Amino acid sequence: MKRLWPDSIAGWTVATIIVGLLASQLLSFAVHFRERGTVIAALQSFHVGERIADAVRVLKQTPPTQRPHAAERFNGSTMWIDWEPQFPIVGEGRDWRADMLRAAVIRNLSEGDWRGLRVALIQPQQPPAREERAGRPSTDSSLAGGSLAAIERKMETGPLYGVAVQIQDGTWLNFVVPFVGAVSYWSKDLIVALGLSVVVVAILSLLAVRYITAPLSALARAAAQFGVSIDAAEPPLRGSREIRSTIAAFNEMRQRIKRYVEDRMQMMAAISHDLRTPITRLRLRAEFVEDEEQQRKMLADLDEMESMISAVLSFARAEIVVETRRPLDLAALLREICADMRQHGHAVTLAEHGPILFVGRPSALRRCFVNLITNAVKYGGGARVGVTSREREICVSIEDDGPGIPESEQEKVFRPFYRIESSRSRDTGGTGLGLTVARTVARGHGGDIVLENRAEGGLSVRVMLPTGRADAEASPPEVPARAVG
Numbered sequence: 001m002k003r004l005w006p007d008s009i010a011g012w013t014v015a016t017i018i019v020g021l022l023a024s025q026l027l028s029f030a031v032h033f034r035e036r037g038t039v040i041a042a043l044q045s046f047h048v049g050e051r052i053a054d055a056v057r058v059l060k061q062t063p064p065t066q067r068p069h070a071a072e073r074f075n076g077s078t079m080w081i082d083w084e085p086q087f088p089i090v091g092e093g094r095d096w097r098a099d100m101l102r103a104a105v106i107r108n109l110s111e112g113d114w115r116g117l118r119v120a121l122i123q124p125q126q127p128p129a130r131e132e133r134a135g136r137p138s139t140d141s142s143l144a145g146g147s148l149a150a151i152e153r154k155m156e157t158g159p160l161y162g163v164a165v166q167i168q169d170g171t172w173l174n175f176v177v178p179f180v181g182a183v184s185y186w187s188k189d190l191i192v193a194l195g196l197s198v199v200v201v202a203i204l205s206l207l208a209v210r211y212i213t214a215p216l217s218a219l220a221r222a223a224a225q226f227g228v229s230i231d232a233a234e235p236p237l238r239g240s241r242e243i244r245s246t247i248a249a250f251n252e253m254r255q256r257i258k259r260y261v262e263d264r265m266q267m268m269a270a271i272s273h274d275l276r277t278p279i280t281r282l283r284l285r286a287e288f289v290e291d292e293e294q295q296r297k298m299l300a301d302l303d304e305m306e307s308m309i310s311a312v313l314s315f316a317r318a319e320i321v322v323e324t325r326r327p328l329d330l331a332a333l334l335r336e337i338c339a340d341m342r343q344h345g346h347a348v349t350l351a352e353h354g355p356i357l358f359v360g361r362p363s364a365l366r367r368c369f370v371n372l373i374t375n376a377v378k379y380g381g382g383a384r385v386g387v388t389s390r391e392r393e394i395c396v397s398i399e400d401d402g403p404g405i406p407e408s409e410q411e412k413v414f415r416p417f418y419r420i421e422s423s424r425s426r427d428t429g430g431t432g433l434g435l436t437v438a439r440t441v442a443r444g445h446g447g448d449i450v451l452e453n454r455a456e457g458g459l460s461v462r463v464m465l466p467t468g469r470a471d472a473e474a475s476p477p478e479v480p481a482r483a484v485g
Contacts, residue, residue, distance in 0.1 A: 008213075009209070009213050009216065010206065010209040010210055010213055013205065013209045014202055014205045014206050014209060017201060017202075017205045018198055018201065018202055018205070021197065021198060021201050022194075022198065025194055025197065029190070037180075040180050041096075041097050041100060041179060041180070042100060044078070044179060044180060045097070045100045045101045045103075045104040046104050047078065048078055048079055048101065048104065048105075048177050049101065049104030049105045049107060049108045050104075050108050051074065051078065051079055052079070052105050052108070052109075052163060052165065052175055052177075053105065053108035053109050054074075055071070055074045055079075055081060055173065055175070056109060056114060056165050056167060056173060058070065058074075059071060059081075059167070059173055060167040060168060060169070064169075064171070067171075071173070077178075078177070078178070079175055079176070079177055080175070080176040080177075081173060081174070081175055081176075082173075082174040082175075082176075094119070094120055094121065095121055097121075097159070097161060097179055098119050098120055098121055098161055099119075101119050101161055101163065101177060102117065102119040102163075105117060105119065105163060105165070109165075114165050114166060114167060114168075115166045115167065115168060115170070116164075116165070116166035116172075117163075117164070117165055117166070118162075118163070118164040119161065119162070119163050119164075120161065120162055121159060121160075121161055121162075122160050122161065122162040122176070158178065158179050158180055159178075159179055160176055160177070160178050160179075161176075161177045161178075161179065162174065162175070162176060162177075163175040163176075163177055212239070212240065214239070215235070215236075215238050215239030215240075215243045215244075215247065216239070216243060218235045218236065219235045219243075219246065219247055219250060221235070222234065222235035222250070223250065226254055229444060230257070230258050230261060231258075234251050234254065235247050235250065235251070237251075268312060269312075269313055272309045272312040272313045273313060275305075275309050276306070276309060279302055279305055279306055279309070282298075282302055283299065283302050286298040286299050286302065308417070311433050312433075323361040323362075323363055323364060324361070325359050325360055325361055326359065326360075326361075326362070327357060327358070327359050328357075328358055328359075328360060328362050328365075329355045329356060329357065329358075330356040330357075330358040330360075330365075330387065330394060330396075330465075331353045331354065331355055331356045331387060332355065333362065333365060333366060333369070334350060334369060334385060334387060334396065335350060337366065337369050337370055337373065338350040338373070338385055341373060341374075341377065341383075346377045346382070346383070347377070347381065347382030347383070348373060348377065348382065348383045348384075348385065349382075349383070349384050349385065350385045350386075351384075351385070351386040351387070353386075353387050353388075353389075356387065356389050356394060358394060358465065358467075360445050360465070361441075361444075361445070364441045364444065364445075365441060365445070367437060367438075367441065368437065368438045368441035368442060368463070369396070369398075369438075369463070371434035371435070371437055371438045372398050372434075372435075372438050372449075372461050372463070373385065373398055374434065375434055375435070375461075376398050376399070376400035376402070376459070376461070377400075379400065379402040379403070379459075380400020380401050380402030380458055380459065381400065381401060381402065382400060382401065383398055383399070383400055384398070384399045384400075385397070385398050386399075389467070390467075391467070392466060392467050393464055393465070393466060393467060394464070394465045394466075394467060395462055395463070395464050395465075396462070396463040396465070397460060397461070397462050397463075398460070398461040398462075398463075399454065399458060399459070399460045399461075400458045400459055401457060401458040402458055402459060404453040404454070404457065404458060404459045405420065405451060405453065405459055406420070407453070410451040410452075413435050413451070414435050414436055414439045414449075415436065416433055416436045417433065435449075438463075442463055442464070442465065445465050445466070446465070446466045447463065447464045447465035447466060448464055449461065449462070449463050449464075450462045450464065
């Protein structure tokens with residue numbers, strides 16, 4: 001059921017407009033048909049009133065013996081006449097049509113034409129009641145019983161009304177007047193017209209709403225790009241005043257975040273650089289320590305500190321360097337990296353794969369994969385590299401036969417300088433920034449890195465990157481972005 005509900009501003013707006021249109025149209029049709037019924041009844045009453053007046057004037061001058069035959073000439077689709085010498089039809093009720101018909105008859109009759117008038121709604125399934133005088137019961141006539149129902153079936157109309165006019169000689173002329181029945185709202189033409197109006201309004205509304213919400217879509221894309229690259233392009237200021245204000249606020253926030261990150265990176269680089277001077281002084285002083293064992297430990301600690309500072313400087317400088325995205329063959333890049341590792345004597349294998357086109361930053365991606373493969377070689381004795389390409393994702397897997405990483409620690413190892421155990425200590429080399437840099441690169445391309453222990457032992461690292469199409473949507477290839485390698 002939820003699938004039928006719109007989930008976008010455009011969908012909700014168009015749905016609201018269509019529902020409002022249908023409601024207004026149906027209300028208008030209801031009012032129109034109600035007024036139409038009133039107008040038709042008024043016109044019919046006016047026409048029937050004239051015919052009744054004409055019939056009364058003619059029949060009152062006709063000899064009583066010829067009146068039944070003369071009355072037949074006035075019978076038709078709009079009126080049926082019966083001449084009753086003594087008893088008029090007594091109606092079963094009155095309504096607005098009866099009042100309208102009574103007024104029309106009175107308006108067309110002169111005072112000398114009639115002595116009494118009765119107008120009422122009658123039912124075809126029962127014989128019309130007749131007034132009893134001096135205890136005499138009513139008698140059947142041509143309008144009694146099934147004859148009235150036959151008239152209604154013949155005329156194929158709505159309600160029947162009885163009009164009894166007493167002329168000057170005391171006899172009664174009984175008229176049966178059929179009114180036009182209820183008109184159905186849902187004709188074929190009406191449904192077609194309503195459907196066409198809904199389609200036209202829906203199309204125009206959709207075009208208008210898409211134009212109005214286009215700046216919001218651009219803002220959403222810019223926000224997604226900003227989450228991938230801090231140097232993504234700003235969304236243009238366009239649209240309504242409220243939308244322009246929102247975009248301006250986003251751009252201002254974006255600039256503040258960018259300045260904040262740049263300031264922190266520059267501060268980190270400056271601090272790391274300034275620490276080199278006191279480290280150099282400590283190194284010189286350590287040379288004068290007479291205890292060789294203490295001197296060795298002090299120099300080792302200073303080497304470790306300098307290595308960490310160098311890593312931080314390298315990381316900070318890489319963040320400040322701007323590298324432009326460009327198309328590259330990811331499979332060829334992995335082959336080149338694995339070949340270099342094998343030339344240095346490392347046990348690295350690569351499952352062959354055809355060309356995989358990807359839009360990214362070559363230097364940053366190289367550093368990402370080098371760091372991951374180096375970790376696999378260092379802690380697992382070797383690395384098996386594979387790559388698979390799906391519809392919207394590229395997955396690069398790096399497996400080793402090392403001790404693996406406990407699940408509780410797998411997220412923590414991406415923190416800068418984080419160590420989990422002695423087997424992965426700085427004694428084996430490195431500063432603890434390798435996985436941090438690798439994940440930063442992957443997320444900078446709209447992807448991520450996932451760690452998983454293999455059932456047969458060892459660690460499996462999966463680098464998931466969006467395909468070239470998805471990546472291009474997240475951040476255009478020509479937009480400069482900060483590299484991390």
